[in-house]
Amino acid sequence: MRKEWRDVTTKPEEVVRQKFIRILVEHYGYDLAQLDQERRTQHGHKSPRADIVVWQSAADKIAKPVRAPVLVVECKTDSIEIQERDYYQGESYTRASGCEFFVATNARHTSVFRLLPGLPGGFVAINEIPKATDWGDAKRLKEIKESLRAFNRKEFQDLLLGCHNILRDVHKMDPGRAFDTISKVLFIKMYIERSGQHGTFSVDYLDRRAAVRLPTDPAVHDGLFEQTKSYYQADELFTAADKLDISEATFRRIVKELERFDLAKTGDDIKGLAFERFLGTTFRGELGQFFTPRPVVEFMVDLLNPAEGELVCDPAAGSGGFLIRAFEHVRAMIQHDIQAKKDAERARIEALKLPEEEEEQQIEAAFAELNHELLPSGADNKPIDTRVGRLAWQCIYGTDAEPRAARTAKMNMVMHGDGHGGIHYHDGLVDINGIFDGRFDVVLTNPPFGSNVGKDQVLGGSEEARIPTDPAYIAACKKRYGKAWEENHNRLLQLETEGTTILDLFDIGAGKANRPTELIFVERCLNLLKPGGRMGIVLPDGNLNNPSLAWLRRYAEGRAKLLAVVGLPEETFRSSDATVKASLVFMTKFTDDESAAWDAAWEQAQTELDPKFDGQRSDLHAAYAPRIVSCDDKAAATLLGKLAKLGVTRALPVWTQGEPPAYPLGVGPTQQAKPLWAGVPSSKNKDAASELKRDAQAALAAATKAGDALLSELKAKYREVDAAHTAALWARVRELFDYPVFVAAPKAVGITSTGETGEGVTNDLTSTLALFRQFEQWIGKGAPVLEQPNFPEPSTA
Secondary structure, X not given: OXXXXXXXXOOHHHHHHHHHHHHHHHOOOOOHHHEEEEXXXXXXOEOOEEEEEEOOOHHHHHOOOOOOOOEEEEEOOOOOOOOHHHHHHHHHHHHHHOOOEEEEEOOOOEEEEEEEOOOOOXXXXXXXXXXXXXXXXXXXXXXXXXXXXXXXXXXXXXXHHHHHHHHHHHHOOOHHHHHHHHHHHHHHHHHHHHOOOOOOOOHHHXXXXXXXOOOOOOOHHHHHHHHHHHHOHHHOOOOOOXXXXXXXXXXXXXXXXXXXXXXXXXXXXXXXXXXXHHHHHHOOOOOHHHOOOHHHHHHHHHHHOOOOOOOEEEXXXXXXXXXXXXXXXXXXXXXXXXXXXXHHHHHHHHOOOOOHXXXXXXXXXXXXXXXXXXXXXXXXXXXXXXXXXXXXHXXXXXXXXXXXXXXXXXXXXXXXXXXXXXXXXXXXXXXXXXXXXOOEEXXXXXXXXXXXXXXXXXXXXXXXXXXXXXXXXXXXXXXXXXXXXXXXHHHHHHHHHOOOEOHHHOOOOOXXXXXXXXXXXXXXXXXXXXXXXXXXXXXXXXXXXXXXXXXXXXXXXXXXXXXXXXXXXXXXXXXXXXXXXXXXXXXXXXXXXXXXXXXXXXXXXXXXXXXXXXXXXHXXXXXXXXXXXXXXXXXXXXXXXXXXXXXXXXXXXXXXXXXOOXXXXXXXXXXXXXXEEEOOOOHHXXXXXXXXXXHHHHHHHHOHHHHHHHHHHHHHHHHHHHHHXXXXXXXXXXXXXXXXXXXXXXXXXXXXXXXXXXXXXXXXXXXXXXXXXXXXXXXXXXXXXXXXXXXXXXXXX
């Protein structure tokens, strides 16, 4: 264009610009004579610059005065999603020159905008760049102007369902196989877009390749899938044996449907939400149990508010909803911070009053350095040491014991913008990779309901319960996680050789034949948390109010503070064919100081209350002992009285306290032995005592049933005292270790009984979260009674 050679060693933006000029010429049909680069125009006190300017014709470009261009393009060297505010130079030029279309492009992404008329004006994202031949076609230009950016969620969702139907009709695939195939095709498309092979995912390309392909050449779509597998190799999305397993004609039909849809130009929220809805529609009933409604997921993540650098885990990840939302939540914080830093840097540099070229270069360099922190992966799709990269590859962990669910979670996370590296196909109750006890700041999960963990489930007994022994895996984990991981891994290997059951890994499972899965997950989540870590879990209401599960509530209460309980309406999970009513339970694991305070409260309660209940036991013993000793028989009592005068006694031993339970905290069972004979008569009374004892034993034998019944009655009374003693201890500990708990029961949570979410569906969780934030602020002030927020009474969910 400028008829000159340029050294791009220190100007990577020139490479981006020249590549895009080539695209404008080869793909969009423009002539170099219509284009100019590094163009300026006077506008106010600044002179905005555009990297590439396009006119409708070469004549318009050289006309005097110069006519308004039809396209303005600004190029950046980064490869993150387009940050519109970074492209202020091109935007200013577009406004100043009277142009209507503005294109922002970088090494990986391109976005197209239409200028809105009026002041202050604005830009709206649209779907495509006008071709050179479009400018004489008013109808075509109108279509382009009115085509909103990429697709909305409904359009993408319908497109995926259309592809699903092609596979169902042509290849007779069941929903699961069809989903797997569509996912593979989508990853081919994402690979092509990310690697810059523009035009490869198109019917035109397939037809041109087919025209020159020899009969012995592999099918084009199979080759593309092999390249895709290689690109995503580090993510463990596909096995070496995975095939696309569809015909060329079917692949062409699907490409025809998808080629107009640009994943790179579509927001992660749109892709992700559409993918989730597609999954929900496709697997209703088959994979429905793996989905927690998005409004509930968003509420739980937002309430716990994970921060940058915190580790997040879901040990029953399903389709990855909690991990996706946590990733989005933290990424949004990082993006907001980066934008604030860019605004500050731009203001600082502009205040220096540098020459325009130097000012632009310094702002560009500052923005590029800051934007680099937003990259989730390197150009090779490998981990990268950036703020979002560390979030994506070091902070997000999850497992699921169902292989399709685990793969779905990975794919779902990629659709939402990455963060999938820590998700594994594995039993969530067994450690894998970086998922081990005491490591996480935040744990969020919706564990399986209605199933049991049985003693037949042992370490290493199945693929999902394996303890990996691959040397490369062990070396990588040692390097990454250190001695704590190594010691834990060796422990698990030893337990595996001993045939240890999964139940025996847990306090509440040890020695049991089975336990409901969701109960074991309560302990699993508490174990995974580091001291002070935060937890959110979906639990059936029976876990919260069933008297038979009081032990579970006490167990959790002795390890963590109950932060909040939010009851869900019955229709929350109805669309997934789940009828159980559930609540959201939030806890914070005790810090070391809180554990010490809890122990001190328990000791104080024992000091205050043990004497009282010990006295009750002694009173019961005193009342029952004479009757139990004589079996409540008068003749036996008379004989025992005579024997006592001769030095031979029969007495009920003093009660003793058994070992306290392993969990939860409580008093040990009061133990009572049977009556015992004691004493030796003098030699003078030996014969008389022997005769009396024989008579007494005969009388006692005749009344044994009465004596045994009295002993059983005493033991029952002891159990009542034990239960009252434990209850009193817990009541006193709660007084000594008292803290407020947020309780709410919203009537609507953003999902209907048929599974509809989004706009138009009532969602009280937003206001519930606002109330929780008030509660949180009040707690932060020390929970002063006079400042207690005036919360409405919880409604009936």
